[in-house]
Amino acid sequence: MMVPVRCFTCGSVVSRHWGEFQERAREGDEDPSEVLDDLGVERHCCRRMLVSHRDLVDVVAPYQ
Amino acid sequence: MSAGDGFEVEFVDRSERSARFVVRGLTPALANGIRRAMIADVPTFSVDHLRVVENSSVMFDEMIGLRLGLVPLTTPLDDFEVGDTVTLALDVSGPATATSGDIETSDGMVRPADDDVPIIELKENQRLELEAEAVLESGKGHAKQQGGVAVGYRHLQRTELVGDADEFGDDGPQIVRGVVEEGAADAAVADATDGDLVLADAFGNDLRERYPDKEVRVEDVPGAFAFHVESDGSFSVEELVLRAAESVGSRAVELRDAVAV
Incomplete structure (x- = not known):
């Protein structure tokens, strides 16, 4: 639903970077890998948290 | 080497929330004790x-x-x-x-x-x-109370020059991670002196990049550990490490008092 607050594996707070990642790599046309490098998300455990995430708030919102 | 002779700590990389440092004079058990204390003993x-x-x-x-x-x-x-x-x-x-x-x-x-x-x-x-x-x-009860993130260590490795690379030998990458101690400064492309602590990231983690056309061996340095510590922002890395060391120390004192006649 919302992006997980921390990386499941190492515990680094990855959700801080979600907004910018979404803006630049998902909605924009930048290379996700370069955006992650830019954001300082180095480890592959943290990178997969953002790369594999899909926001579902908009999908569930009508079914309150 | 014994753990009682005092420790030597050298920072390689240091910021508010992450640090790399080398500690000499540790035993593996003590290094691991400090790692575990950083994860489970320092409360947040x-x-x-x-x-x-x-x-x-x-x-x-x-x-x-x-x-x-x-x-x-x-x-x-x-x-x-x-x-x-x-x-x-x-x-x-x-x-x-x-x-x-x-x-x-x-x-x-x-x-x-x-x-x-x-x-x-x-x-x-x-x-x-x-x-x-x-x-x-403390992090013992729940991971959300951990102050340390991705806390780890590895044995410090030292590079030793063996000679020129075999012209027709295997041409695979020679990967090292973390921090290495310079032991073949003359063969390095970068400005270096023996005994320098070098971040492996600086040469793409591949020794061939740093020592082109040379055969280089890596060996563990006894009693030296390269720590990598990150904090989640609860406190500085320095505070985390010091509190962890304090916690190990106070347990040792507790044990000594408990077994004292």
Whole structure:
């Protein structure tokens, strides 16, 4: 639903970077890998948290 | 080598929230003890109890509680004791995204370490209002109370020059990680002196980049450990390491007193 607050594996707070990642790599046309490098998300455990995430708030919102 | 002769600590890389340093004169058991103390013994504040006034968001109260628990809170360890609580409050009406920056705190010293952690996205007519108790506990009980993130160490390795590379030998990469001690400065492309501590990132983790056309061997340096420590923002890395070492020390004293006749 919302992006997980921390990386499941190492515990680094990855959700801080979600907004910018979404803006630049998902909605924009930048290379996700370069955006992650830019954001300082180095480890592959943290990178997969953002790369594999899909926001579902908009999908569930009508079914309150 | 014995652990009683004092330790030598050398920082390779240091910032508020992450550091790499080499400690000499450690035994593997003590190095691991410090690592474990950083993870499980140094307490941090974390939300543990919620009083939800209104939650019309798309998430259940429990999910909001989990997310709030994972938000790192600044923890001045000198002013609090394990078990102390601080009350936080959150009140956001949609359309907006409730972030950690919206959290109000009853004690200015304990506040979210980052203001940009999203809690929940609220749509039109949705509202989240709650009070939360943050408690100071150690990571032994719950991972949300851990102050250290990705804490680890490896044996320090030293490079030794063997000779020129075999012209027709295998041409695979020679990967090293973390920090290496320079032992073949003359063969390195970079400016170096023997005994330097070099970040492996600096040469792409591949010794062939640093010593082109040379055969280089790596050997463990006895009793030397390269630590990598990150903090989640609760306190500085320095504080985390010092508190962990203190915790190991106080346990040793406790054991000595317990077995003393």
